[in-house]
Amino acid sequence: MDGMLLHAFVYLAAAVLAVPVANRLGLGSVLGYLIAGILIGPALGLVGSETKDIQQIAEFGVVMMLFLVGLELEPKLLWEMRGRLLGLGGLQVGLTAVAIAAFALWQGLYWGLGLAIGLVFAMSSTAIVIQTLNEKGLTKTEGGRASFAVLLFQDISVIAVLALIPFLARPESLRLAPWLNAPMGQSPAVHGTARLVAGLPDWGYALVVLGAVAVVVLGGHYLSRPLFRYIAESRLREVFTASALLLVVGTALLMTLVGLSPALGTFLAGVVLANSEFRHELRSDIEPFKGILMGIFFITVGAGIDFGILSRDFVTVLGLTLGVMGLKTAVLLVLARLFRLQAGDRWLFALSLAQAGEFGFVLLGFCVQNGVVQGNIARTLSLVIALSMLLTPALFILYERLIAPRLRNGSGPPAADTIDEEGTVVIAGIGRFGQIINRLLVAAGVDTVVLDHRADQIDLLRKLGIKSYYGEASRPDLLHAAGLGRARLFIVAIDDRDRAVEMVEYCRRTYPQVRILARAYDVSHLYLLKRAGADLAMREVYDTSLGMGAAALRELGMHPYKVERMTRAFRRHESEGLAGMYDLWDEDPDIARNLDLQAVIRKHVGTLQDALNADRMQLHDRTERGWTPPSRGFSRESDEWQ
Amino acid sequence: MSNAPESARGSGEGGRRRILVLFAHPSLERSEVNGPLAEATARVEGVTLVDLYAESPTFDFNVDREQARLLAHEVICFMYPLYWYSTPAILKEWQDLVLERGFAYDAAAPALQGKIFFSALTAGGPEAAYCAAGYNHLTIRELLYPLEQMARLCGMIYLPPFALFGARTALEEGRLAGHVADWVRVLEALRDDRLDLAAAAPRTKLNDDLNAIIRGG
Structure with a gap:
């Protein structure tokens, strides 16, 4: 011994x-x-x-x-x-x-x-x-x-x-x-x-x-x-x-x-x-x-x-x-x-x-x-x-x-590489959320690797002809086996909030070149994901809720294009608000204690109505604008806050 | 008219004019001519190329940003393939939303006063079709009168369109490279104030005998 x-x-x-x-x-x-x-x-x-x-x-x-x-x-x-x-x-x-x-x-x-x-x-x-x-x-x-x-x-x-x-x-x-x-x-x-x-x-x-x-x-x-x-x-x-x-x-x-x-x-x-x-699971185990x-x-x-x-x-x-x-x-x-x-x-x-x-x-x-x-x-x-x-x-x-x-000098500038592949996308989580993402990507001809921890789900997807693999997607070795190191995108679509943040952190640390898109539960989860290194985080029910709100306004008889314009204004107002509040949140994520954050949220809620009613299509006059324009140079960032 | 051509002086670095190219092509991946034109444009120093369909795919413009961008340039160019004798839809929406009253017109100090405006377009039909005797009956300049009047109302200097006809066959007939080279030449001349605005203004299209309107270079 x-x-x-x-x-x-x-x-x-x-x-x-x-x-x-x-x-x-x-x-x-x-x-x-x-x-x-x-x-x-x-x-x-x-x-x-x-x-x-x-x-x-x-x-x-x-x-x-x-x-x-x-x-x-x-x-x-x-x-x-x-x-x-x-x-x-x-x-x-x-x-x-x-x-x-x-x-x-x-x-x-x-x-x-x-x-x-x-x-x-x-x-x-x-x-x-x-x-x-x-x-x-x-x-x-x-x-x-x-x-x-x-x-x-x-x-x-x-x-x-x-x-x-x-x-x-x-x-x-x-x-x-x-x-x-x-x-x-x-x-x-x-x-x-x-x-x-x-x-x-x-x-x-x-x-x-x-x-x-x-x-x-x-x-x-x-x-x-x-x-x-x-x-x-x-x-x-x-x-x-x-x-x-x-x-x-x-x-x-x-x-x-x-x-x-x-x-x-x-x-x-x-x-x-x-x-x-x-x-992939077998490989990472052996x-x-x-x-x-x-x-x-x-x-x-x-x-x-x-x-x-x-x-x-x-x-x-x-x-x-x-x-x-x-x-x-x-x-x-x-x-x-x-x-x-x-x-x-x-x-x-x-x-x-x-x-x-x-x-x-x-x-x-x-x-x-x-x-x-x-x-x-x-x-x-x-x-x-x-x-x-x-x-x-x-x-x-x-x-x-x-x-x-020596070879490069001889033949002038090197020719551009021929792009013969869409960089692989790894999708973690193939429930209701991940499935739609995967369907769109696959239909667009993008190679995806799908991971989920529910064997019955994987089984069903395989029967439907969707390439997917069983495995606890938060395991580093499994992510590695799924080719995350060579992937262009990593999509975190799982519903476990803490694990999602861990996965984003891990991927950002280990594969800094991979872009990370993450599913967020709510605003504070979205901020957590951003802080963990997600390039884009989207709230899981935001689009649907907004869509149903719009449907409700149409049901009430409002002109559909007016509803569309108001929805867009809502989106803009929301993404500006989210971007503006991040720094305050970062100082202290506990809203109950963070008085500055509370004040900004109150103001944000208060300006929404003005934002929706200020309809530039009809105003045609800058002096009558009823809402504060977004800060300059903000627009690039705003795409990442949804 | 108060806005004589000579008023469009560059206020950019070293007296150069800064050029904003608003590019609109709804299916760029199939483009044979506009793609190479846009790539060449992006490489010219002092030119800002904006792919409108990429930046605002849902036609949802950030009006303040668009207006700020106009203020930062001395030359504004719409670059597009001709769709039904006009611009693709996104450029019309852009006009409707960005060229606000009080900003572009009917203002104490119209923001675009004295800037140069012109189109760079490609058309499928042959040049011969764009005249009274041809099947399109009107010249390309005549067809674009709404844009010309838009420029005039905003106090801008209007130049005739830089146009490529028969664009669908330009690549196979070997006309593309020359056209791209002419385009770069026009951009550089506008930037460096070597283009004779007064001589160019009355033309039907800008790119007839460039040597007659461009000095040096």
Whole structure:
């Protein structure tokens, strides 16, 4: 117990110390974890033999990561990207792996080993590249899009590579039916039961495997949704989290029992659930676990890096690193030309993907388990992967400082970006209020993401064909998962007053670039929302009340256009009043105590009648105006007070 | 008339005239000519471009702000596509509400006295249609007499419209770029007092042979 706590403390402390620093230096979190591992392992010697055990637990993070990868794969998105995905991605992985394998063969290595190494190095670092592209605002460039397609293909191809690796072992080290050896499932708990299928004949085994896959696909499709809905209605958040974990663990266990890769199984489960309304909720529930486990996994990789090799074979390791990166860059440049990327995008694309990545570590670990790659070679290769990742920030700097400016100078002023998307709008709350907003936006062709905490409501909307997701919209991780960071607008349409203010505050603090529109209950709630940072706050029943007031005047026989003019005057008077009172309210929101505010409100109420009766259309004389004109320069602001 | 053309002296910075362009186009997203014209206008220094349909989409004007804006400029221009031989509806509503008695006319000191007023318009029909022999029977200047009289009643100097005919085919026939360039030239000349008001005033349309009425530039 003491030992476990101590190890947990050392690992977590290293992560907490190293990752934020690495992030701030622009190295990204993956490198941060590696550095943390290097610190506690080779550098300080705080951890030792237990890394192997911890690594087995941490590898479950990979299983979770593939579940999340599956969850992100909307079939529609994949179909839209099919050309680039298969063309760019497929060729990148294929050409890189084959080129490296050819080099290895020439060096006299076994072909299977060479191909395994090639596949390991073909992977780039999704974590580093996506994060860096995001930070530098390059995601929407052609180069950024192409990079994303390749990374996505790599993520998917990991599944196939995991299945392929056991076949690459030398025949003499090949065990019976290699793909029966569940890759990540060799933890002691399942080790014995994995033999459940050992005695079956081939056809029986095939049936069992098909049955297991069917359980995942059909269960995911038909059973999970009623189950999640039932749990969601209980409103117990931790039970939902537990059931999300149960889904992943259960799938992994089932796969292990029948001797398939648990990563493959959870990936499949993720794809099945990608269109479910619980997608964002599942993602935000699993992500923290995945993040921590992957972090620990990278720490163990860092702790296992052998600096002895680096100092002994410095030239070899450096040469291999530069060779791998050079080769990957060359392949990418050829592909970029083939797919007609512009010069600037071509270089961005090639340099950003030149490193090896975290999946490389995963594949390498798997290769060692299956006897495809020997331990000493694997240690050298780990070092090469880590070094190439360390060099990535430098490549981005090279692109930004040297390549991008030079290309810009050559071709005159840069062309304006083509706007090919309406920035996404995130709507929190899809009750009576949010629904109308959403209908208008969707009909206008705007992409919206809708969140609500009532599963029955979401269910109904889905039946009506409205894209919406279940989740407590005030949860930061869920807002993040819904893409608030990339959204242009955030619409807070929930009816919980306090939570609405909290959400506005959170969004303003975390995503300062997003414009926030908020539903207000009454004037003091409206002021609270403004103070929390809402760009526009509107009282929820203001328009309807005014509309019915107008209808009442028409019922009484007043001319409809006169009613219209009076309504407009009312609006103007109201918005001026609200804007004028904010500062006083801000000094002391308690109206009962705030005497100055009381006085202004009294005056505001008193001037309304004059305002409505002063009809400029008929006056035609400035001297007879019966009401105080609004202050100059007010008009711009007044749109925001309704 | 007391308001001789020469009275519209600039009182802006360095004796330049400040120009207010009130732009009205109800479906700007489909515009081929007015969009580029408006963009070019916004880039000319000393010009204030107001997209009326964007600022007051419900025709609900803040009259005080509109009047203050008029006072701050020496040249007032209505820019619009010709709809039924007149301005789009919002400019008529603007006239009805903003040009109040006691402010614009029938006042001890009419607020717009001595300012320059003109239209910049685009028309679908060919120029040949806008004459006694054409199917529109009247010239563009004649059709806009209500605006000319509005300017006169307010004591403003009236200039003939800066007009583009056959606007629907201007883009494909390659006439747009030249028209935009002429427009920028007119704006700059008005701003810098290089446009011969007396020579321009009697014309049917402003943009006939600009070299004859613009000095330098």
